[in-house]
Amino acid sequence: MLTMTDVVTASAEVGGTRSRLAKVDTLAALLRRAAPDEIAPLVGFLTGSPVQGRVGAGWRTLVALDRPPAAAPSLTVGAVDQALTALAETSGKGSTATRRALLDDLFGAATTAEQRFLIALLTGELRQGALEGVMLDAVAKAAEAPVPAVRRAFMLSGRLPATAAIALTGGDLSAIGLQLHRPVRPMLAAPGSSLADALTQLTPCAIEYKLDGARIQVHKTPDRVTIYTRTLREITDSVPELVSLVRALPCSTVVLDGETLALSDDGRPRPFQETMSRFGSTVEEQVKALLLRPYFFDCLHLDGKDLIDLPLRDRAAALRRAVGEHVIPGLVDPSVEDAEELAARALAEGHEGVMVKDLTSVYAAGRRGKAWQKVKPVHTLDLVVLGAEWGHGRRTGSLSNLHLGARDPDGGPPVMVGKTFKGLTDELLRWQTEEFPRYRSGGDDWTVYMRPELVVEIAIDGVQVSTRYPGGVALRFARVVRYRPDKTAAEADTIDTVRGLLA
Structure with a gap:
């Protein structure tokens, strides 16, 4: 029976080393000790994503508990898992008092170190997802299973705790296949240095x-359509016009990958934030005011046949049969001249650039490999906001200068790579000043330090070697493009990606 002290100790060991192999060894050793019913919650705790999701306990609630810590450890992984389940299921009249009582009992049984861990876990401070890749390797090592098999099972299930439980109890990972209405983790693209x-x-x-839209994944069966975001959140009820369009497609069953965006009257893309505003809305008037149009670029299943292991050339042919005019503008096997012409046309129409994709590649979900490359006229990075400084002059009273971090691919905290206050509109300054205190983890008279959860897209002219920041690299002429509410910190660009731009 694993205790929470075991979890806290392992978490500290993982956070205290920069060696990926050491992290994997520590996690694998703990996974081997876990009972079958402890595996899923254990993986959730160690990756900062409890299997229950949000449990209705925010930062202010937790820091206001003020429960004296237990003198000796007694909490088990199973007991904490049960407590979180009870919290997640609490609703309705009297739920506030019930939730407070559950939290009092939980924190009253926790030692000082366990209390700190639980606060970080429940407020999202641990939920960076940065440990995801390390945990996958640890699961493979503990289960003595091939890493590719574990990665593929996770890709198709979308749930790391469940995948770990199957692997570590001797289950058949190959039996986890694509399942309609269960979203697949999306394949990601790496930045390309140039079109040539x-x-x-x-x-x-x-x-x-390369559209300035929001990623969507669509599943269709004869009696049902579901639509998901890039973070696998279902938004079907918010996008009825997309549901109607998919129902009318000339196929019985299909899984599609694509983008959606709103267009202005002249056919140019509307601001990204306007597209994202639709994902939380089910109001008919808002739907009528801002219609979304889909552009599909991949087909993972069609009429009873899974295509995910076929090369892109075959998937592209299936895509054209399935969606017809709703395929994204593009070319297959283009000449250099035709590719350059398409890239110029994309920019002229107000889009971000182009995607170049290897026609022999299979769909490798959740990985930012080189098989897909995004080419834009300006380098952009998705970085994590680590803090913000109070402004001066006209910006006095506003949180302005951003501290920016790149993701550590080996599961450590984000690595700071620069600061910027450029590109911030008055509207963004107001939003930051209202929103950032909700993510506060500390601070002083000059700076509000934040839990690493918000992702911002930053345009840069390049990067340079620097001893000022721990990653040894700094951004050149960084400016804010937009915030990315559709992305989690797990999807931010890594410090390796930033360093790769040195060349």
């Missing part, structure tokens, strides 16, 4: 528009 380089590296290739 991407065309040289990826041969044969396809090239298509």
Whole structure:
């Protein structure tokens, strides 16, 4: 029976080393000791994502508990899992008092170190997802299973705790397949240095528009349509026009990957924030005021056949059969001249650039490999906001200068790579000043330090070697493009990606 002290100790050991192998060894050793019913909650705790999701206990509630810590450890993984389940299921009249009583009991049984861990876990301070890749390797090592098999099972199930439980109890990972209405983790693209380089590296290739929209994944069966975001959150009720369009497609069953965005009257893309505003809305008037249009670029299943292991060339052919005019603008096997013309047209129409994709590649979900490359005229990075400084002059009273961090691919905290106050509109300054205190983890008279959860897209002119920041690299002429509410810190660019721009 594992105790929470075991979990806290392992978490501290993982956080205290920069060696990926040491992290994997520590996690694998603890996983081997777990009972079958402890595996899923244990993985959730150690990756900062409890299997219950949000349990209705915010930062202010937790720091106001003021329960004296237990003198000796007694909490088990199972007991904490049960307590979180009870919290998540508490609702209705009297739920506030019930939730407070549950929290009092939980924190009253926790030692000082366990209390700190639980606060970080429940407020999202641990929920960076940065340990995800390390945990996958640890599960494979503990289960003596091939890493690719574990990664594929996770890709298709979308749930790391459940995947770990299957692997560590001797289950058949290969039996986890694509399941309609269970979202698949999306395949990601890496930044390309230039169109010419991407065309040289990826041969044969396809090239298509890089839209400034929101990623969607669509599942259709004869009696049901579901639509998910890139974080696998279901938004079906918020996008009825997309549901109607998918119902009318000439296929019985399908799983599609694509983007959606709102267009202005002249056919140009509307601001990204306007598209994202639809994902939390089910109000008919808002739907009528801002219609979304889908552009599909991949097909993972069609009419009873899974395509995820087929090369992109075959998936692209299936996509055209399934969606017709709703396929994203692009070319297959283009000449250099045709590719350059398409890229110029995409920019002229107000889009971000182009995607270049290896036609021989399979769908490798959840991984930012080189098989897909995004080529934009300006380098952009998705970084984590680590803090903000109070402004001066006209910005006095506003949180302004952002501290920016890149994700540590080995599961450590984000690595600071620079600061910027450029590109911030008055509207963004107001939003930051209202929103950032909700993520506060500390601070002083000059700076509010934040839990690493918010992702911001930053445009840069390049990067340079620097001894000022721990990653040894700093951003050049960084400016804010937009915030990315559709992305979690787990999807931020890594410090390796930032360093890769040095060349």
